[in-house]
Amino acid sequence: MIEEKEISNAIVNSFFKRFKDSLSCDVIIVGGGPSGLVCGYFLAKKGIKTVLCERRGSLGGGIWGGGMLFNSIVVQKSVKRLLDEFGIRYELEKDYLIATAPEFTSAIILSVCRAGVEIFNFISAEDVTVKSGRVCGLVMNWTPVEMAGLHVDPLTIEAKYVVDATGHDHAVSKILIEKLKVKNKKNYYMSEKPMNAELGEREVVQNSKEIFPGLYVSGMAANAVFGGHRMGPIFGGMILSGEKVAKSIIKQLEGKKK
Numbered sequence: 001m002i003e004e005k006e007i008s009n010a011i012v013n014s015f016f017k018r019f020k021d022s023l024s025c026d027v028i029i030v031g032g033g034p035s036g037l038v039c040g041y042f043l044a045k046k047g048i049k050t051v052l053c054e055r056r057g058s059l060g061g062g063i064w065g066g067g068m069l070f071n072s073i074v075v076q077k078s079v080k081r082l083l084d085e086f087g088i089r090y091e092l093e094k095d096y097l098i099a100t101a102p103e104f105t106s107a108i109i110l111s112v113c114r115a116g117v118e119i120f121n122f123i124s125a126e127d128v129t130v131k132s133g134r135v136c137g138l139v140m141n142w143t144p145v146e147m148a149g150l151h152v153d154p155l156t157i158e159a160k161y162v163v164d165a166t167g168h169d170h171a172v173s174k175i176l177i178e179k180l181k182v183k184n185k186k187n188y189y190m191s192e193k194p195m196n197a198e199l200g201e202r203e204v205v206q207n208s209k210e211i212f213p214g215l216y217v218s219g220m221a222a223n224a225v226f227g228g229h230r231m232g233p234i235f236g237g238m239i240l241s242g243e244k245v246a247k248s249i250i251k252q253l254e255g256k257k258k
Contacts, residue, residue: 028159033061035219036165038242044115060105067233071101075236135214170221200231208241
């Protein structure tokens with residue numbers, strides 16, 4: 001016999017258990033696009049308690065639409081090992097690997113879930129918490145609350161590191177840089193340069209780094225902060241960016257244990 005009350009009870013209990021368990025974590029990633037997902041995957045694989053918040057209902061960022069709704073995507077042949085890591089099928093064309101956007105995205109999302117990343121969608125970053133000159137948590141609210149402009153106070157999650165993977169908007173970094181009037185703000189361009197796929201792919205990896213104690217940028221958020229080029233529907237740099245940030249955080253966390 002199906003009881004409506006029990007269905008609601010199961011959903012509420014399950015959600016709040018996961019949510020309460022996530023209020024203190026090692027890393028919180030804001031944005032479920034390619035760089036955020038890959039970053040979360042490699043962190044969770046190492047046993048690092050990782051939470052990912054996505055403002056939309058679905059994960060994957062801009063991958064789903066490919067280029068102009070042609071739902072195929074391109075990565076460089078040099079990142080074949082990462083496609084193999086996620087079990088993504090591809091075709092070789094010259095120096096590129098071609099995969100379908102649905103399989104590419106779905107395979108990474110499934111891997112992230114199975115690695116143990118706790119995911120909450122429809123949540124937006126409203127601010128970060130800063131103590132003793134270090135980012136140490138995320139201030140969050142429901143996306144519908146943000147969109148409706150309702151006066152509803154947010155909640156916070158405590159984290160050792162926050163990763164801004166919000167794409168072109170670079171929402172978390174923008175908040176911090178503007179609010180704190182960061183001393184080296186002149187080094188942050190806070191906008192992207194025009195399309196140049198070769199430069200953009202290189203820069204997105206170079207720019208993925210810690211920009212303030214406890215705050216990392218990855219993916220297009222990194223290029224937006226440092227004034228890198230956009231690159232369109234080629235995603236090798238994106239997934240390399242997420243891997244790079246994960247490795248850097250892992251190194252820092254392991255160093256603190258010694």
